Amino acid sequence: MTRRSDLPAALRAARLPMVGSPLFIISNPDLVIAQCKAGVIGSFPALNAREAPGEPPLLDAWLKRITEELDRWNQANPDTPAAPYAVNQIVHKTNARLDRDVEICARWNVPIWITSLGARTDVNDAAHAAGGIVLHDVINDWFARKAIEKGADGLIAVAAGAGGHTGAQSPFALLHEIRTWFDGPVLLSGAIATGRALLAAQAAGADLGYVGSPFIATIEANADPLYKQMIVDARAGDIVATAGVTGVTGNYLRASFERAGTSVEALEALGTQMSFGKEREERPKAWKEIWGAGQGVGAVEAVVPAAGLIDRIAREYRAAQARMQGLLADWPV
Numbered sequence: 015m016t017r018r019s020d021l022p023a024a025l026r027a028a029r030l031p032m033v034g035s036p037l038f039i040i041s042n043p044d045l046v047i048a049q050c051k052a053g054v055i056g057s058f059p060a061l062n063a064r065e066a067p068g069e070p071p072l073l074d075a076w077l078k079r080i081t082e083e084l085d086r087w088n089q090a091n092p093d094t095p096a097a098p099y100a101v102n103q104i105v106h107k108t109n110a111r112l113d114r115d116v117e118i119c120a121r122w123n124v125p126i127w128i129t130s131l132g133a134r135t136d137v138n139d140a141a142h143a144a145g146g147i148v149l150h151d152v153i154n155d156w157f158a159r160k161a162i163e164k165g166a167d168g169l170i171a172v173a174a175g176a177g178g179h180t181g182a183q184s185p186f187a188l189l190h191e192i193r194t195w196f197d198g199p200v201l202l203s204g205a206i207a208t209g210r211a212l213l214a215a216q217a218a219g220a221d222l223g224y225v226g227s228p229f230i231a232t233i234e235a236n237a238d239p240l241y242k243q244m245i246v247d248a249r250a251g252d253i254v255a256t257a258g259v260t261g262v263t264g265n266y267l268r269a270s271f272e273r274a275g276t277s278v279e280a281l282e283a284l285g286t287q288m289s290f291g292k293e294r295e296e297r298p299k300a301w302k303e304i305w306g307a308g309q310g311v312g313a314v315e316a317v318v319p320a321a322g323l324i325d326r327i328a329r330e331y332r333a334a335q336a337r338m339q340g341l342l343a344d345w346p347v
Contacts, residue, residue, distance in 0.1 A: 034229050045229065061115075071114065130150075131262075142165070150169060154191075169200050173188050175250075176226070201224045213338065228245075248311040248312070266304055
């Protein structure tokens with residue numbers, strides 16, 4: 015774990031050591047702005063901003079709105095400034111929009127860039143030239159080393175239990191291997207849905223937690239109301255891991271397969287070839303019909319405003335800190 019004072023300015027500006035992870039389809043300016051105003055880093059995938067053919071890039075309009083609203087908030091609330099925001103870029107070769115979206119993000123000086131499904135030096139260079147930092151998400155130590163070699167500033171360790179595309183390794187094993195050689199910023203993703211889990215992530219070696227599934231069940235999230243309620247109703251045992259949806263192993267709500275009229279077994283029988291650039295007609299649409307979620311859903315008890323969720327996690331985080339101080343006093347070494 016890096017001391018807060020040693021983190022890049024964009025990360026230490028958060029009041030709570032937490033990033034709201036970019037949720038495909040679901041994360042939108044309303045959610046990002048609410049997260050940032052409440053003191054955590056909000057984020058969204060660039061691909062969420064989809065305009066009709068012939069219209070100006072919606073990503074440009076989203077970044078304008080986010081930037082201007084957070085600037086107004088900071089002017090009115092100098093004692094509680096908003097946290098910075100992040101934009102997620104899918105750098106896989108099937109993303110035909112990447113070059114355009116990188117140019118737009120560079121023009122708006124996006125402070126934090128999150129890259130996924132590949133590591134590219136040119137994208138990292140563009141972020142740095144615009145004054146931003148790059149966090150790359152990884153599922154193992156090999157990918158972590160490649161990301162840093164190609165110029166990423168920090169890592170998002172995606173461990174077992176994370177919603178959507180996920181890793182298979184224990185957070186303890188994954189963080190240990192990364193921390194044997196890397197002392198820069200590391201975030202942990204994987205079933206972090208409480209303040210206790212957030213503090214545990216830091217104790218295990220992460221600097222910040224990466225929280226996704228709880229934000230699906232927020233008022234601001236662009237999710238089907240049935241999806242939000244399914245998150246509230248679900249427990250860890252209702253999450254299933256499969257590569258049958260996109261070709262990359264992900265965690266999904268089992269009930270969403272049933273709702274879409276299919277099953278995990280049926281999709282796996284069709285093969286697991288990676289596909290992001292176009293939908294395969296014989297399959298339900300990933301994220302739109304088959305709904306992702308992590309194993310931390312059991313901590314979500316109601317659909318609430320994003321600020322209310324963050325307040326709950328902050329209270330739990332402070333209580334966990336107090337409890338640990340007592341425990342550490344009981345176990346002097």
